[in-house]
Amino acid sequence: MQTKKEKNRNETSRQTFIESYINDKRKNKSPTFKISPEPVVKWAGGKRGLIEQYSRYFPSNFNYYFEPFFGGGAVFFHLSSLGLIKKAKISDINSELINMYIVIRDNVEELIFELKSGKYYNDKEQYYKIRAEEPNDPVLRAARLIYLNHTCFNGLYRVNKKGKFNVPYGRYPKDVKIFDENNLREVMLSLQNVEITVEDFEESVKEAKKGDFVYFDPPYAPLTKTADFTSYTKEGFGENEQKRLAEVFRQLCDKGCYVMESNSSAQIIKDLYSEFNIITVRAKRYINSDPSGRKGVDELLILSPNLLESA
Numbered sequence: 518m519q520t521k522k523e524k525n526r527n528e529t530s531r532q533t534f535i536e537s538y539i540n541d542k543r544k545n546k547s548p549t550f551k552i553s554p555e556p557v558v559k560w561a562g563g564k565r566g567l568i569e570q571y572s573r574y575f576p577s578n579f580n581y582y583f584e585p586f587f588g589g590g591a592v593f594f595h596l597s598s599l600g601l602i603k604k605a606k607i608s609d610i611n612s613e614l615i616n617m618y619i620v621i622r623d624n625v626e627e628l629i630f631e632l633k634s635g636k637y638y639n640d641k642e643q644y645y646k647i648r649a650e651e652p653n654d655p656v657l658r659a660a661r662l663i664y665l666n667h668t669c670f671n672g673l674y675r676v677n678k679k680g681k682f683n684v685p686y687g688r689y690p691k692d693v694k695i696f697d698e699n700n701l702r703e704v705m706l707s708l709q710n711v712e713i714t715v716e717d718f719e720e721s722v723k724e725a726k727k728g729d730f731v732y733f734d735p736p737y738a739p740l741t742k743t744a745d746f747t748s749y750t751k752e753g754f755g756e757n758e759q760k761r762l763a764e765v766f767r768q769l770c771d772k773g774c775y776v777m778e779s780n781s782s783a784q785i786i787k788d789l790y791s792e793f794n795i796i797t798v799r800a801k802r803y804i805n806s807d808p809s810g811r812k813g814v815d816e817l818l819i820l821s822p823n824l825l826e827s828a
């Protein structure tokens with residue numbers, strides 16, 4: 518256990534490090550200081566490719582930012598690089614993922630040191646060795662997640678019933694980039710003043726108030742009737758969860774928050790949000806009927822009434 522004195526000393530050296538990092542950045546780049554963080558992990562349903570279509574609907578000014586289905590956090594990092602985020606709370610139900618963000622926020626240099634230790638290289642045997650490990654130390658857990666995410670099959674995250682990561686080895690070039698040291702520091706800067714929690718979405722946004730911006734990116738409702746909801750319950754997101762989310766969405770709108778949600782164009786979503794403004798966006802995603810994935814698929818962006826007014 519850290520004593521209070523040690524904690525204060527660590528906090529002071531962290532602040533000193535951040536200040537000198539920012540000063541170096543200012544010297545080397547333009548005088549107007551800007552950060553440019555990008556997602557650290559590839560995440561199923563990542564929103565990078567859609568941000569351009571979303572951008573005209575983002576509020577230009579808001580108080581707190583909430584993102585309770587954080588995943589790879591593409592929207593947060595985008596808003597951060599525009600300088601729009603003053604204070605934020607980000608969360609996800611996935612505790613390994615959240616541990617990684619906390620480590621990046623509070624301990625990025627130790628994480629970079631670990632990732633550079635020579636242990637994290639793309640090789641099948643090494644992959645299965647690291648996959649089998651169960652470190653307790655937060656820094657080792659974060660390094661392991663970043664490594665597995667960049668070397669496993671399709672960057673998927675899946676665990677078995679015992680909670681053990683079970684995605685097989687992926688097919689990437691031997692020299693695939695596992696991490697980007699500079700980006701980790703940019704992400705560290707973007708996470709200062711950010712509350713980071715492992716939480717269910719409903720709990721996470723309880724404190725949201727008028728003028729705050731809440732962005733929801735839940736696991737999507739399945740598009741076809743045959744792809745039944747039960748296949749989603751492994752992730753704990755079935756029909757009841759979609760209904761619970763729609764109720765939370767409505768409550769936040771009533772409070773006067775700016776609320777935005779991405780979801781699939783499944784009929785249940787159109788029904789649950791029929792009273793709101795729904796924008797159709799085109800995503801370049803893999804779908805069964807189009808193996809090339811070139812045609813893409815329609816997805817929905819649901820907006821609180823005050824967002825459309827500000828667009």
Ligand SMILES: C[S@@+](CC[C@H](N)C(=O)[O-])C[C@H]1O[C@@H](n2cnc3c(N)ncnc32)[C@H](O)[C@@H]1O
Pocket residue numbers: 560561562563564565585586587588589590591592608609610611716717718719734735736737752753754
């Ligand atoms: C579609 S992904 C988010 C993708 C993210 N926006 C991005 O750009 O990478 C959905 C996330 O919701 C999380 N999740 C699932 N059920 C949840 C719940 N009940 N509460 C909070 N998060 C949940 C999953 O762990 C997953 O990271």
